[in-house]
Amino acid sequence: MADEPAAPSLAEAVEDSPPPVVRGPAWLFCPGDRPERYAKAAAVADMVVLDLEDAVGPGAKDGARSAVVAGLDALDPAGVLVRINAPGTPWHDDDLAALAARPDVPVMLPMTARAADVVALAPRPVVALCETAAGVLAAPEIAAAPNCVGIMWGSEDLRADLGGRSARTEAGGYRPALAEARTRILYAARAAGVMPVDTVLVDIADLERLRTDTADAVADGYAAKACIHPSQVAVVREAFRPTPTEVADARAVLAAADRHTAGVFALDGRMVDAPVLAHAREVLRQASHAPGS
Template identity: 75%
Template sequence: MTAGHILRGPALLFCPGDRPDRFAKAVAAADTVILDLEDAVGPDRKSAARDAVVDALPGLDPAAVLVRINAPGTPWYDDDVRALAAHPEVAVMVPMAARAADVEALAPHPVVALCETARGVLAAPEIAAAAGCAGLMWGSEDLVADLGGRAGRSPGGGYRPAVEQARTRILYAARAAGVPPIDTVLVDIDDLETLRSDSADAVAAGFAAKACIHPAQVAVVREAFRPTAAEVAHARAMLDAAEEHAGGVFRLGGRMVDAPLLAHAREVLRQAAP
């Protein structure tokens, strides 16, 4: 699995590692399932969750799952890494990523690095460029806690400047390294309007996907990332016109069209593909 193939679609879904009864349903519901050995599992269930995930992996499509292990330096990290050694093709999500070595230590697994501390956000360019990095995600809740903040959002609903800056830095670092940037979860499961707004903003900014914590969030994320029929039609018209102009700058519908707009049109069609 390469960086370009780490995501099958825009909606990732976390699933507790100690709930194997949910694994198949989660895989069917989302584009990529993150089998979670970290936050979704209590300390007394870590071993059981690890065993359940390892037992289930042979029956799951490795392109459809990630496994979020426990963070480096925790009591469970080494056991998680050893347990997954028999499945080198399975992608791993490493939480609390703070340096390139956190990615490189997990070779040969493809790694999605989760930057959710001030140190991790500042080191994002080096982390994204590390050998084996296949994606970069940011985590809002842990980041706010690490910053000593009280809330990541302003009263109006958007992210506060310090948090928005971290989000933007992750986007830039991922795109500069050529790996997909993944937007953080929304922990308020019932607030689908904020999720819709966050998702629309994420795709407009350039994020490749967004993580979910409940199946009800998946459809909202997919809808936000899916180009509209009008956007698809315009992209096709633009690319068709480009062929007639042999790749040069031209005018279409009163607008100048050049290479960046054509690149955007190709991305729209890629996102619209089934």
């Protein structure tokens, strides 16, 4: 009788994730009608979002659309996506028609309210932007759409849709209604295995609030945060960058796992199992993708 195959080590039991269609941690919106800014935005951010929606007025939509299509060839395809106009607007179909020759380019779909809105764009990769009550409540189904690669929430539009007067408490954090939406989007994304993207901060000058918001996003499990100005990118990247202590600990965990043949083991009085090892791998992945690594 042949010998039983050796049980895989704990390190072998946790597979590395495949390269994502969209990457993080810093996303930067760039107006579609400002093609002279495309390269600059792409140079500082992990993902540049060429915006055909809010950043472009109705009279400039056609010109912006042409500029975006022409500009895609000069940008790294792994680091760009296009925010098209929402379904039901006069510009949605024209945006899709203009991008038809580039089915590889992911799009961000604003005002996503149902999974069918995402599926309608298949097989094109879609980042669903949930910024209404309907979108937040439908987030699990939206994130599970086969061509959904990420899901983001939009605080400003959501506040308006809810009829709220303020998104923030006096202490600066999100009010409960917004905080719940942020949590729901995170759960939906992680359950579906797609990238969760945290909302923008519209107060460009308040880098301390941005630092706090991003630290909260990192601690909770968000994989990226969107920015509306280049000055915000460095703050977001720094918040996502693992500390030297975290990196050293992750390396120690993985090294110890290689020395154990199977099962759970203890390291410095701490139990190490598959979730701990997966976290260590994620820390090193983030560290390796950090600028200057």
